[in-house]
Amino acid sequence: MELLNPKRADYSFLDLETQGILKETINFFEKKGKAKLKDEDHKAVWYDDFLHHLKSHKIFYQLLTPTTYGDKTTRFDNYRNCYFNEVLGFYGLSYWYTWQVSILGLGPIWNSKNESRKKETSEELKSGGVFGFGLSEREHGADLIGSEMVVSEVSPGKYIANGKKYYIGNGNVASSISVFGKNSKTGKFIFFSVRPNHPNYKLIQNVVFSQKFVAEFELKDYPLEESDILSKDREAWDAALATVAYAKYNLGWATIGIATHSFHEALNHSSNRRLFNSAVTEFPHIKGLFTDAYARLIAMRMFSFRACDYMKAASETDRRYLLFNPMVKMKVTMQGEEVINHLWDAIAARGFEKDMYFEMATRDIRMLPKLEGTVHINMMLVNQFLQSYLFDKKPAPKVPFFKEPSNDSFLFQQGTTTKGLKNIPLGDYEEVYSKFNTPNLNIFREQLSAYKKLVEYLDLSKEDQTDIDLMLNVGELLTLAIYGQLILEYAEYDKTDSETLDAIFKVFVKDFSRYTVQLSLNHKLNVAKQELCLKLVKQPHHDEDEFEKFYRNKVLALKDSYSMNP
Numbered sequence: 001m002e003l004l005n006p007k008r009a010d011y012s013f014l015d016l017e018t019q020g021i022l023k024e025t026i027n028f029f030e031k032k033g034k035a036k037l038k039d040e041d042h043k044a045v046w047y048d049d050f051l052h053h054l055k056s057h058k059i060f061y062q063l064l065t066p067t068t069y070g071d072k073t074t075r076f077d078n079y080r081n082c083y084f085n086e087v088l089g090f091y092g093l094s095y096w097y098t099w100q101v102s103i104l105g106l107g108p109i110w111n112s113k114n115e116s117r118k119k120e121t122s123e124e125l126k127s128g129g130v131f132g133f134g135l136s137e138r139e140h141g142a143d144l145i146g147s148e149m150v151v152s153e154v155s156p157g158k159y160i161a162n163g164k165k166y167y168i169g170n171g172n173v174a175s176s177i178s179v180f181g182k183n184s185k186t187g188k189f190i191f192f193s194v195r196p197n198h199p200n201y202k203l204i205q206n207v208v209f210s211q212k213f214v215a216e217f218e219l220k221d222y223p224l225e226e227s228d229i230l231s232k233d234r235e236a237w238d239a240a241l242a243t244v245a246y247a248k249y250n251l252g253w254a255t256i257g258i259a260t261h262s263f264h265e266a267l268n269h270s271s272n273r274r275l276f277n278s279a280v281t282e283f284p285h286i287k288g289l290f291t292d293a294y295a296r297l298i299a300m301r302m303f304s305f306r307a308c309d310y311m312k313a314a315s316e317t318d319r320r321y322l323l324f325n326p327m328v329k330m331k332v333t334m335q336g337e338e339v340i341n342h343l344w345d346a347i348a349a350r351g352f353e354k355d356m357y358f359e360m361a362t363r364d365i366r367m368l369p370k371l372e373g374t375v376h377i378n379m380m381l382v383n384q385f386l387q388s389y390l391f392d393k394k395p396a397p398k399v400p401f402f403k404e405p406s407n408d409s410f411l412f413q414q415g416t417t418t419k420g421l422k423n424i425p426l427g428d429y430e431e432v433y434s435k436f437n438t439p440n441l442n443i444f445r446e447q448l449s450a451y452k453k454l455v456e457y458l459d460l461s462k463e464d465q466t467d468i469d470l471m472l473n474v475g476e477l478l479t480l481a482i483y484g485q486l487i488l489e490y491a492e493y494d495k496t497d498s499e500t501l502d503a504i505f506k507v508f509v510k511d512f513s514r515y516t517v518q519l520s521l522n523h524k525l526n527v528a529k530q531e532l533c534l535k536l537v538k539q540p541h542h543d544e545d546e547f548e549k550f551y552r553n554k555v556l557a558l559k560d561s562y563s564m565n566p
């Protein structure tokens with residue numbers, strides 16, 4: 001497993017069309033150069049040139065049109081989309097955002113039974129269209145049930161929509177926006193397409209100061225026909241949640257892209273900076289910071305690739321992706337923040353300077369844990385699996401590693417994504433852990449078995465399980481167990497060397513100890529429970545020679561291997 005280096009990226013294992021898209025997109029950004037990239041970011045310049053690039057190479061058409069609605073070049077394949085996500089994050093979250101909200105906006109369309117709208121959408125994608133997803137409203141945040149956008153039937157098959165939406169990406173230029181609302185008479189949900197170029201669509205403002213356009217808009221007696229309706233009632237509700245269920249996966253890759261570019265930039269700076277007659281990268285604490293940042297980044301990539309396999313394997317009978325996707329969204333994005341924190345401590349003042357990609361990264365990395373469901377919401381989702389993951393361990397088939405081109409059609413027919421989560425068979429994580437043996441991995445396994453006993457001893461009541469404050473602490477530990485499992489599954493495929501695995505699990509032993517201390521401080525725990533928590537705190541294994549070797553061969557070896565064209 002390697003970190004992305006766009007100037008040396010070898011995508012030869014992907015099909016030719018995908019290789020072309022990735023290379024052309026890297027060229028687009030490298031040709032623009034860092035000075036212009038940063039200047040446009042500071043001036044919040046709308047990225048017409050990028051939309052032109054997407055259009056001229058038919059990129060969204062190829063990557064976001066399911067095979068049934070396109071030609072031979074199109075498929076909705078999350079595996080290849082990982083790489084595109086990563087490249088966009090690498091050069092700037094604003095660029096990634098127009099892609100992400102298009103994916104969200106297309107969700108309710110591909111999910112629907114409205115065949116004519118789907119064919120139209122394919123044509124719009126072919127001619128370079130981007131899309132939007134109109135779920136959020138200013139007053140209601142995560143509370144979709146509170147939506148106030150209403151649709152009224154004025155005569156059979158004819159409707160008008162009225163209401164406002166807030167935080168809607170691409171709301172200035174989208175070919176269409178999939179808008180969520182309610183039937184004014186019945187209060188039942190409805191998804192419909194609106195066109196921003198219609199006179200009854202009022203664009204009010206961009207609510208952020210940024211290159212991306214995050215719109216507030218109002219529909220005033222916006223006319224709709226039956227052909228504009230995507231779904232109604234329960235199907236509309238399911239379409240909203242199903243779309244977020246797979247699209248939230250992309251946030252992990254945006255994070256990886258941002259953190260990887262920051263890593264290159266920070267390492268180049270620190271390794272070339274001399275203080276007190278020494279390169280900064282020779283100070284012991286700086287070595288630690290870069291090594292942890294590197295290990296976290298590799299782990300983020302490994303986990304996300306493996307979670308992709310589960311998404312590609314998804315079916316009515318295998319819904320494990322409903323556990324792993326929220327983890328990518330929550331855990332990987334928070335790990336990205338950790339990476340930036342490590343790197344920022346290493347480069348200090350340089351991280352604030354206007355010519356650095358890093359300066360933009362410190363702002364953008366914060367967005368990803370908060371969007372498409374906050375960390376809290378995703379943690380509560382993951383916690384629903386506590387019993388089944390740790391104790392039930394119902395047998396589940398091994399998921400293959402999907403590397404060949406394929407279309408992920410199940411994602412547009414997921415049905416309900418919120419029911420029966422506790423009964424999803426998850427297999428036996430301890431079996432996966434038992435195949436590996438490195439000093440820190442073994443300490444981590446001890447922590448995991450102590451955690452299992454702790455959860456039994458905590459004997460969480462129904463009331464405890466709805467106490468979000470307590471469950472966020474419990475969930476951090478559960479999350480680490482699941483995170484490690486998928487990383488090991490990927491390691492089996494990738495034949496990851498044991499030094500890298502040990503470096504990753506060294507970080508996890510420290511994180512596990514930290515989270516356990518946090519849990520022990522929760523006021524709900526009595527003294528006996530607090531003491532049991534503290535038994536999970538372990539010191540990681542450290543061998544100075546091995547550490548030094550790993551640092552020089554894997555981490556420091558990347559210095560000056562990539563810098564963006566000026």
Ligand SMILES: Cc1cc2nc3c(=O)[nH]c(=O)nc-3n(C[C@H](O)[C@H](O)[C@H](O)COP(=O)(O)OP(=O)(O)OC[C@H]3O[C@@H](n4cnc5c(N)ncnc54)[C@H](O)[C@@H]3O)c2cc1C
Binds near residue numbers: 376
């Ligand atoms: C730059 C940007 C772009 C965006 N783009 C889009 C877009 O294109 N389309 C779109 O529809 N939306 C978009 N959004 C909206 C985004 O998805 C919302 O920010 C998100 O849904 C959370 O809502 P909120 O931020 O208003 O938080 P709130 O809903 O106000 O939440 C407040 C707090 O309560 C907690 N909370 C709420 N509910 C629960 C719960 N059930 N369990 C536990 N904790 C809970 C949250 O974790 C949070 O800490 C965008 C937002 C931004 C900032």
